[in-house]
Amino acid sequence: MAVDGDTDRTLSVDSRGRLWGLHATLFEAGLFGATLFGIVSLCILFGYIAFDAFQPLTASIRWYLLIAGTLILPTAAGTLYARRQPAVRAANAKAFGVVGGALVAALCTYIVVDALSPYDVALVLLFGGYLPAVFTLLVRRTNRTTQLGPTAILSVGGGLAIAHGGYDLLRPIVGTAAQWIAYFAIVTLPVAFGLWIVGRRRWTRQTARRAVLAVIVSVLLLVVLALGLGIDPSFWVVLLSVGAIPVAVVIGEIVVLDPAGRLGAAGPFVLIGCLSVFLAVERQLGLEGPDGYLTTTLLLESWHGLDASSAGVYPQIVGSIVIVGVMGVLAFPVGIGAALYLEEYAQRSGWRGRVATLLEVNISNLAGVPSVVYGLLGLALFRNALGFPTGIVLSAAGTLGLLILPIVVVSAQEALRSVPDSLREAAVGMGASRWQTLRTVVLPEALPGMLTGTILALARAIGETAPLVIIAVATTKYSPPDGILSSATVLPLQIFAARSNVDPAFRHGIVPAAAVVLLVLLLLMNTTAIVVRNRFDRRSQQ
Amino acid sequence: MAHDRAGLPLGVSRREFLVASGTAGILTLAGCTADSNSGGDTENGDETGSGGSGEASGEIRISGSSTVYPIAQEISRQFQAENDAVGFNLTRDGSSGGFENVFIPGDSDINNASRPIAPEEVEQCREAGFEPVEFFIAQDALTVVVNNDNDWAESLSIETLKKIWSPDSAPETWADVNDDWPDEPFDLYGAATTSGTFDYFTEAVIGEEGKIRDDFEGTEEDDLIAQGVAGNKHAMGYLPFAYYTNNPDSVTALSLSDGGGDPVEPSLDGAQSGNYPLARPLFFYANASKLQEKSHLQAFIKYYINQSDESFVAEEIGYVPSTKAMVEENLSNLEAGSNGEYEWSA
Numbered sequence: 001m002a003v004d005g006d007t008d009r010t011l012s013v014d015s016r017g018r019l020w021g022l023h024a025t026l027f028e029a030g031l032f033g034a035t036l037f038g039i040v041s042l043c044i045l046f047g048y049i050a051f052d053a054f055q056p057l058t059a060s061i062r063w064y065l066l067i068a069g070t071l072i073l074p075t076a077a078g079t080l081y082a083r084r085q086p087a088v089r090a091a092n093a094k095a096f097g098v099v100g101g102a103l104v105a106a107l108c109t110y111i112v113v114d115a116l117s118p119y120d121v122a123l124v125l126l127f128g129g130y131l132p133a134v135f136t137l138l139v140r141r142t143n144r145t146t147q148l149g150p151t152a153i154l155s156v157g158g159g160l161a162i163a164h165g166g167y168d169l170l171r172p173i174v175g176t177a178a179q180w181i182a183y184f185a186i187v188t189l190p191v192a193f194g195l196w197i198v199g200r201r202r203w204t205r206q207t208a209r210r211a212v213l214a215v216i217v218s219v220l221l222l223v224v225l226a227l228g229l230g231i232d233p234s235f236w237v238v239l240l241s242v243g244a245i246p247v248a249v250v251i252g253e254i255v256v257l258d259p260a261g262r263l264g265a266a267g268p269f270v271l272i273g274c275l276s277v278f279l280a281v282e283r284q285l286g287l288e289g290p291d292g293y294l295t296t297t298l299l300l301e302s303w304h305g306l307d308a309s310s311a312g313v314y315p316q317i318v319g320s321i322v323i324v325g326v327m328g329v330l331a332f333p334v335g336i337g338a339a340l341y342l343e344e345y346a347q348r349s350g351w352r353g354r355v356a357t358l359l360e361v362n363i364s365n366l367a368g369v370p371s372v373v374y375g376l377l378g379l380a381l382f383r384n385a386l387g388f389p390t391g392i393v394l395s396a397a398g399t400l401g402l403l404i405l406p407i408v409v410v411s412a413q414e415a416l417r418s419v420p421d422s423l424r425e426a427a428v429g430m431g432a433s434r435w436q437t438l439r440t441v442v443l444p445e446a447l448p449g450m451l452t453g454t455i456l457a458l459a460r461a462i463g464e465t466a467p468l469v470i471i472a473v474a475t476t477k478y479s480p481p482d483g484i485l486s487s488a489t490v491l492p493l494q495i496f497a498a499r500s501n502v503d504p505a506f507r508h509g510i511v512p513a514a515a516v517v518l519l520v521l522l523l524l525m526n527t528t529a530i531v532v533r534n535r536f537d538r539r540s541q542q
Numbered sequence: 543m544a545h546d547r548a549g550l551p552l553g554v555s556r557r558e559f560l561v562a563s564g565t566a567g568i569l570t571l572a573g574c575t576a577d578s579n580s581g582g583d584t585e586n587g588d589e590t591g592s593g594g595s596g597e598a599s600g601e602i603r604i605s606g607s608s609t610v611y612p613i614a615q616e617i618s619r620q621f622q623a624e625n626d627a628v629g630f631n632l633t634r635d636g637s638s639g640g641f642e643n644v645f646i647p648g649d650s651d652i653n654n655a656s657r658p659i660a661p662e663e664v665e666q667c668r669e670a671g672f673e674p675v676e677f678f679i680a681q682d683a684l685t686v687v688v689n690n691d692n693d694w695a696e697s698l699s700i701e702t703l704k705k706i707w708s709p710d711s712a713p714e715t716w717a718d719v720n721d722d723w724p725d726e727p728f729d730l731y732g733a734a735t736t737s738g739t740f741d742y743f744t745e746a747v748i749g750e751e752g753k754i755r756d757d758f759e760g761t762e763e764d765d766l767i768a769q770g771v772a773g774n775k776h777a778m779g780y781l782p783f784a785y786y787t788n789n790p791d792s793v794t795a796l797s798l799s800d801g802g803g804d805p806v807e808p809s810l811d812g813a814q815s816g817n818y819p820l821a822r823p824l825f826f827y828a829n830a831s832k833l834q835e836k837s838h839l840q841a842f843i844k845y846y847i848n849q850s851d852e853s854f855v856a857e858e859i860g861y862v863p864s865t866k867a868m869v870e871e872n873l874s875n876l877e878a879g880s881n882g883e884y885e886w887s888a
Contacts, residue, residue: 302622305615306858383649390649391603391631472605472644474631476615478622487601487631497634500608500763502788502860507765 046519052512054292063287070278075271082264091254091261097531098250099268104524106243108321109187110235115318115480118182118234123174125186127163132156180223180233188219188241195249202253215245293505293513302478303494308505311498313514318480319393319488320521324462326397326484327404332454334401335408338363339450342409343416344438367406374403375470383471390472393484399467404457411453415446448533455529459522465492491518599627600838603650606633606640607738608762609782610654610824612859613680617846628838636762637738641827646670651832651839655825656682656738656782657745664886673830674886675879677843677872679850681862683783683813684743684820687768687793691775694723697797697805700747700819706730706778708748709755716776724776730758731770731779737762742822743780768792780820783808784860814862824861833879840880847872 082089113121132155139151163170174182192212199208222240226233254265282289293308301312342363346356378399382388388395419442427437474489475497481488495514498506604614611634618630635644637655645653646666659674667674686703688695694716705711705719706728716723733739735752740760745751759770764785771777772792779793786795786808797805800819812818826846833839847869849855855863864872878884 302619303615304619305612390644391633472633472635472649474603475634476632477630478619479626479629487603487629489631497611500634500765502612502764502782502785504789 049512049515052508053294053516055290055509056292057290058288058292059290060288062285063282063289066281066285066287067278070281071271071274074274078267078270082267085260085264087258087260088264089261091258091264092267093264094254095251095265096268098247101528101531102243102246106239106241109242110238111318111480112322112325113183113186113238114234115322115482117482118179118186119171119174119177120483122182122185123167123170124160124163126174127159127170128156129159130185130189132159180226180237183234183237184219184223187238188216191241191245192216195245198249211249215241293509294516295513298510298513299517303476305476305501306503308503308510311506311510313491313494313517315477315480316489316491316494316514317517317521319477320462320490320492320518322481322484323393323396323400323488323490324458326393327401327461328454328458330397331401331405331408331457335405335454336412336450338405338409339412339416340438343413344434344442363406363409367410369406370466371403371464372466372470374399375467377402378467378471389485389487391474391487393481393486393488395471396468396473396488396490397484399471400461400464403464403467404461407457407460408454411457412446412450415449415453416442418449419445448535452529452533455525455532459525459529462490462521462525463492463518465496468493469496491521599625600836601629601631602652602836602839602842603631603644604633604652604654604826605635605644605650606652606654606826607637607656607824608634609637609656609682609737609739610680610826612784613824613850613855613861614652614654614826614846616854616859617849618842620849621842621845625838625841628842634762636734636736638741639736641666645674645827645829648672648829651829651836652843653827655827656822657742658823658825658888659827659886661888667829671831673879673884674827675830675833675875675884676886677826677828677847677875678823678868679826679847679864679872680824680855681813682822682824683808683810683818683862684739684746684780684822685783685786685808686778686780686796686798686820687771687786688778688796689771689775690792690794692794695796697799699799699805700801703747703798704749707732707743707754707758709753712755712757726776729770729774729777730755731767731777732758732760733767733780734760734762739780739782743820746820746822782860783810783813787860810856810860810862814865821862828879830879830882830884833876834882840876843876844873847876 078092082092132152135155136148136152140148192215195215196208196212199211203211219237219240222236223233226236251265255262281287297310298312299317300314301310302315303313304311342356342360346359347353348356378395381402382395382398383390423441423445424437427441428434432440468490473493474487475493477487477489491514495511495518498511498514501507501510602618604618611632615632618632622628622630633640633644633650637653637657640650640653641655641659641663644650646663648670653674659676664674686698702719706713707730713719713728715725715727717725732743732754737760740754741751744754748754759767761767764781767779767781768785768789769792771779781793786793795808797807798819799805806812806818808818808820813821828839828843833843847864850864850872851866851869852863855861875884
């Protein structure tokens with residue numbers, strides 16, 4: 001009996017244990033399902049969008065074979081090889097990053113400056129940038145103890161005031177210069193200056209000086225060449241200065257300093273080579289590629305409401321970039337300032353402490369306020385209170401800036417909190433003032449986190465539609481904005497409007513293609529955020 | 543000494559920090575001021591804009607009806623292709639939404655409307671200090687659509703339509719209207735209340751503007767109406783004819799009869815001749831004081847009027863183009879408006 005009873009108990013425990021095991025397995029499966037659910041449904045949606053945008057079924061088999069042979073196979077082989085060699089892989093990633101980043105930066109710079117008029121930008125840069133910088137350096141040379149911060153700020157302000165006041169007089173004078181000179185001043189000089197700063201730290205002073213000289217000479221040579229061939233050199237000046245020079249510097253460093261990874265640096269150039277081989281063969285054989293809607297027409301032309309094959313969203317893309325750029329410029333300093341105050345200066349006790357707590361709670365809550373409400377705020381503030389015309393870049397950027405401000409503040413606070421207190425204490429212990437501690441210890445540590453948070457907030461804002469509808473931003477425009485007081489339109493609004501076009505080719509072709517463009521813009525910004533974070537993280541660990 | 547050489551994790555000296563942040567600030571401000579200048583000029587819309595030539599230059603802001611939007615979009619595109627210096631800014635707000643939020647406050651130069659302006663709106667315009675100048679540019683055949691599987695209704699009289707949509711009768715099922723029809727509930731789709739299409743439909747069918755049963759789905763998007771109707775066998779909705787002709791497979795249009803006459807299929811001819819009961823006029827209204835100020839606005843409206851009787855309005859956009867008489871009338875309105883002599887009358 002006793003034995004029987006024993007086996008009974010063992011059996012019952014066993015089955016209960018098995019049941020519990022089943023529970024655990026089911027629970028795990030449920031969690032896995034929940035994880036998959038969102039991702040899989042998003043993937044299906046993106047699949048649909050991509051299918052509509054690219055129309056892959058319209059291409060011939062031979063076209064696919066060609067693309068596999070010339071593009072996919074070499075890339076796959078390169079990736080496989082690089083994965084086995086850590087040094088090559090690191091160099092490869094770095095090379096791709098700099099080539100891609102520099103190309104995007106060059107295109108964005110050219111697009112934005114071209115829309116705003118290079119002469120205006122050059123004029124403002126001259127009076128608000130170069131002359132104050134020279135002035136500040138002169139002051140510094142004559143008197144090393146002068147407060148340089150206030151001098152710099154005042155001279156910039158003064159320069160801008162002169163530029164603004166004397167615009168009607170100065171603009172025609174600047175306008176007499178060739179356009180490439182304006183571009184030279186806008187991009188080449190800052191790039192040369194940046195190279196000098198970086199080069200002086202990484203190499204010797206002499207090498208840096210030579211590099212700067214090489215940059216200026218090469219750009220001038222390019223100009224001479226282009227003028228000789230009868231081409232307008234403006235775009236090529238930007239491409240060389242912003243696109244090619246950073247690539248040359250980084251690739252050059254890899255080649256010289258990193259013999260093990262040297263091969264990886266060839267990655268992007270091999271890809272570009274493969275791409276040109278592919279394009280040449282495609283044209284030679286006359287192969288039919290997919291007849292999709294994501295074409296150069298879509299990227300470079302302006303809107304056409306009747307014919308889907310000639311509709312383009314160039315003004316909308318530029319509008320999005322300009323609005324998001326101005327928005328970042330408005331929101332970043334304010335957001336970082338608020339975060340610095342709350343984290344570093346605000347008192348923790350007394351009535352001022354209570355005010356700070358109240359502010360902090362409110363800011364956290366503001367981050368969740370629906371965007372439509374911010375649209376109403378923008379309408380009330382910019383249209384009704386300040387009397388701006390509706391739909392201009394400044395009010396759109398201001399409204400979106402208010403929208404992302406809480407996100408910027410909160411992420412900057414997080415970044416500041418992640419700086420260990422021991423660093424602050426050490427700085428204070430060595431006699432640094434609060435401002436010195438902040439500037440030399442805390443800010444450099446927290447900056448990558450702040451930048452990452454801000455870029456992610458910008459990426460959120462680029463897709464916003466509702467607040468812009470409320471403040472009556474244009475749906476359709478045929479030219480990009482030419483200033484912050486001119487009206488602009490953004491990509492999501494045009495996507496929204498094209499949704500209701502009577503022609504199905506718009507709803508099922510142009511809308512997905514434009515959505516892909518928007519997604520690419522967004523992914524680029526997210527990639528930038530990740531690159532910035534990783535790069536600074538590595539640096540501060542060194 | 544300790545000052546200048548403060549050791550930093552990033553290896554940034556004080557000077558470099560200053561220079562870098564200064565440059566960043568400068569670039570920032572650069573963007574701002576450059577623009578305030580050039581933008582300021584464009585804003586006034588006068589001849590000294592950054593393009594600065596004697597030709598038409600400046601900005602034209604068009605708001606209002608999403609029904610008229612395709613015409614405005616196409617003609618502004620053509621005009622812009624010929625006049626680089628004129629910038630356009632188009633929004634779709636619905637006729638009423640455009641009048642109320644954008645046109646009457648004086649933000650837009652032109653408001654599209656798929657119904658005539660209401661006397662109260664004219665009053666509000668006058669209070670705001672300008673006269674709205676009326677331009678009647680095209681016609682549309684408002685199309686009543688049902689599901690493709692609907693095999694019981696082929697034509698309706700306006701009276702039946704009124705019975706279906708009126709809040710006084712508000713039949714629940716098709717059988718409530720006609721015993722031969724299935725005993726299934728209605729699923730109704732229509733224009734949103736900010737839309738001129740809504741105002742026109744309620745006025746023309748029910749007899750009183752804004753009066754309608756409240757259990758229908760209202761939207762500014764024609765596509766959603768078509769999708770809604772295509773998704774339910776017992777659904778009904780109404781659409782601009784242009785949408786229907788471009789998407790004839792998704793839904794089926796009903797012929798309509800009025801006052802015991804023969805049912806007429808929706809068509810541009812029917813709308814033009816006036817046989818089709820739901821032929822509606824499409825307008826745009828210009829702000830008279832802006833018309834007097836801006837020569838480029840006058841040039842654009844003149845171009846608009848002269849293009850509105852071209853065949854592409856019917857063939858590519860799907861509306862009834864202006865007649866010669868309408869063009870003449872519009873041109874005389876334009877001239878009166880430009881001289882400040884125009885006065886709106888119902």
